[in-house]
Amino acid sequence: DQQVKQNSPSLSVQEGRISILNCDYTNSMFDYFLWYKKYPAEGPTFLISISSIKDKNEDGRFTVFLNKSAKHLSLHIVPSQPGDSAVYFCAANSGAGSYQLTFGKGTKLSVIP
Amino acid sequence: NAGVTQTPKFQVLKTGQSMTLQCAQDMNHNSMYWYRQDPGMGLRLIYYSASEGTTDKGEVPNGYNVSRLNKREFSLRLESAAPSQTSVYFCASTLSGINYEQYFGPGTRLTVT
Numbered sequence: 286d287q288q289v290k291q292n293s294p295s296l297s298v299q300e301g302r303i304s305i306l307n308c309d310y311t312n313s314m315f316d317y318f319l320w321y322k323k324y325p326a327e328g329p330t331f332l333i334s335i336s337s338i339k340d341k342n343e344d345g346r347f348t349v350f351l352n353k354s355a356k357h358l359s360l361h362i363v364p365s366q367p368g369d370s371a372v373y374f375c376a377a378n379s380g381a382g383s384y385q386l387t388f389g390k391g392t393k394l395s396v397i398p
Numbered sequence: 399n400a401g402v403t404q405t406p407k408f409q410v411l412k413t414g415q416s417m418t419l420q421c422a423q424d425m426n427h428n429s430m431y432w433y434r435q436d437p438g439m440g441l442r443l444i445y446y447s448a449s450e451g452t453t454d455k456g457e458v459p460n461g462y463n464v465s466r467l468n469k470r471e472f473s474l475r476l477e478s479a480a481p482s483q484t485s486v487y488f489c490a491s492t493l494s495g496i497n498y499e500q501y502f503g504p505g506t507r508l509t510v511t
Contacts (some may be wrong), residue, residue, distance in 0.1 A: 289440070319496050328402070328488050328502030329441070374440060376496045382428055384448050385456060386500060388440035 288312045289377050291389035299397050304362040306392050308375030311356065315377040319386070320349060320360050323372045332373070333360070365396045400424055402503035404489050410509045411479045419474040419506050421489030427501070428494045430472035432464060433454075434485040436507075441488060447472055449494075479490045 290309045298304045308318075316337040321329035335342040335349045335358065342349050348361045362369055375389040402423045411417055423430065428449045433441040433456075443456030447466040461483060463475045472491075476483055486507050490500040 291440075294438075294460075319498060321502075326505070328504050330502070331499045334499060384431075384446050384454075385443055386441075386498065388442075390438060390440045 286311075287390075288315075289375055289387050289389040291373075291375055291394050293393050294390070295395070295397045297392040297397060298365045300367055301364045304360075304365045304369065304394055304396070306360040306362075306373050306375075306394065308358045308360075308389055309356055310358075310377055312377070312379065312387070313356070314379040315387075317378045318349070318351060318358050319376045319378075320347075321374040321376060321388075322369075323374065323391070329374060362394075365394075367396050367398050370394055370396045402489055402491055402501055404487075404503040404506050406506060407504070408507050410423065411476075412511055413480060415479050415510075416475070416477050417479065417508075418476075419487055419489075419508075420471070421472045421473065423489075423491040423501070423502060424470065425491060425493075426469070427491035427500065429492045430466065431490040431492075431500060432462075432472070432474045433488045433490065434458065435488060436485050442470070444474065467498075476508075480509075481510045484508060484510045 319334040320332040322332045323329040351358045373392045374391045376386040405420045432444040445464040447453045450469045459477040489503040492500045
């Protein structure tokens, strides 16, 4: 039973346009969400996060939106750059002292110059 | 400051052989984790150590053992490798369980023939 779902395995976007990566979750106990970026042959690196008490968090070109009622979050990258081409993982934590992150399967973003 | 380091980077084993994957962090983090990533899958937690002296099973612990040698080091052992354990293994650490942003090592690519 997949608790964190990234239904788009891949996404292609033109350089300079907006990239929108989506993530859905089923576990209502999740209250903290993270996005990780992964280049080939490297470990994932933390990108941005959001707590369930917020509905938006921005960091430069990256914005994460959380819709708790729909159990949906999205990562917006504006403007997209070729260096953003990577696999993006959505992850969730249920808080309450839980040490575990639950990851989605990832979305491969290709930014075309 | 090297962050999280893993050795080896690559390993080929025959079915039934044993080996230990090493992980070390120099960020004075309390919690450490071992994940595996398979093609088309997200990261799945094998074992974690919330703090020095403790270890707990994650989502996919069968066939693995771990040792939290000290605060810096967390090793993963395959006692009798199986082809199903062919995967990329990532070690991660975080300051504590309530800091959800985990920092990952570069990974170990393991092939079991």
